[in-house]
Amino acid sequence: xxxxxxxxxxxxxxxxxxxxxxxxxxxxxxxxxxxxxxxxxxxxxxxxxxxxxxxxxxxxxxxxxxxxxxxxxxxxxxxxxxxxxxxxxxxxxxxxxxxxxxxxxxxxxxxxxxxxxxxxxxxxxxxxxxxxxxxxxxxxxxxxxxxxxxxxxxxxxxxxxxxxxxxxxxxxxxxxxxxxxxxxxxxxxxxxxxxxxxxxxxxxxxxxxxx
Numbered sequence: 001x002x003x004x005x006x007x008x009x010x011x012x013x014x015x016x017x018x019x020x021x022x023x024x025x026x027x028x029x030x031x032x033x034x035x036x037x038x039x040x041x042x043x044x045x046x047x048x049x050x051x052x053x054x055x056x057x058x059x060x061x062x063x064x065x066x067x068x069x070x071x072x073x074x075x076x077x078x079x080x081x082x083x084x085x086x087x088x089x090x091x092x093x094x095x096x097x098x099x100x101x102x103x104x105x106x107x108x109x110x111x112x113x114x115x116x117x118x119x120x121x122x123x124x125x126x127x128x129x130x131x132x133x134x135x136x137x138x139x140x141x142x143x144x145x146x147x148x149x150x151x152x153x154x155x156x157x158x159x160x161x162x163x164x165x166x167x168x169x170x171x172x173x174x175x176x177x178x179x180x181x182x183x184x185x186x187x188x189x190x191x192x193x194x195x196x197x198x199x200x201x202x203x204x205x206x207x208x209x210x211x
Contacts (some may be wrong), residue, residue, distance in 0.1 A: 003170045005020070006039040007039065007042065007046035007108070008025035008039050008046070009037060009038055009046050010028045010029060011037065011050070012036040012054075013028035013032050014027070017050070025037060025039075034140070044104075044120075045122060048095070050122070051121050056149070056153055058071075071086075078145060078196070079143050080143055081103070081142055082103040082104075082194075083131045083143075084103045085124070085144060085146050086124070086127065086147065087124045087208075089120075093117050095114045095118075096114065097113025097171070098124065101205050114172045116169045117170040119162060119164050120148070121150045121151055122160060122177065124148035124151030125148075125155065126180055127175055128144055129183060129192060132187075142191040142192060143192040143194055147198050147204045152195060158185055159166050163200055166209060
């Protein structure tokens with residue numbers, strides 16, 4: 001059986017980044033005091049982790065690739081009605097956009113972007129807060145699905161812990177982040193923010209289909 005490809009994130013090392021082989025990763029961490037790194041089963045997960053914070057991933061297991069029909073039955077089906085959100089980024093950082101859709105039929109509810117020099121994690125975070133703010137105005141406690149544990153944790157902490165550097169190009173994005181954080185600090189909500197179980201249900205309905 002062919003060995004499954006892994007992607008290696010180096011948060012602290014000679015040259016932090018994402019590497020596609022253990023040999024490349026090893027060159028960045030071997031002999032580097034306090035090196036922080038971890039492997040991931042997909043490039044998307046590696047990118048999400050790299051632009052997040054290491055403590056959200058170190059010591060935590062990754063989803064298993066092989067899932068039985070019995071496991072699928074145990075996890076159940078997505079709750080409906082609900083809103084599914086997702087972000088896409090051409091490059092990471094790169095040109096980012098995000099959207100929210102009706103989980104049941106995929107019909108669009110909102111779309112924002114494109115924004116230059118941003119990341120997927122930022123888009124996922126903004127999408128969740130956008131959905132929360134819209135539902136708050138409507139007086140609804142509809143649940144929200146996201147496939148990004150990083151974005152979900154940022155919302156819970158009311159802080160986007162991005163490592164992205166502010167530039168002249170992404171000034172608007174950082175202004176949006178500040179507004180989203182302020183909204184979280186100034187508003188309470190009963191909406192549950194749920195992890196979309198991609199391994200069981202397939203791609204989230206809000207997915208942009210660019211993988």
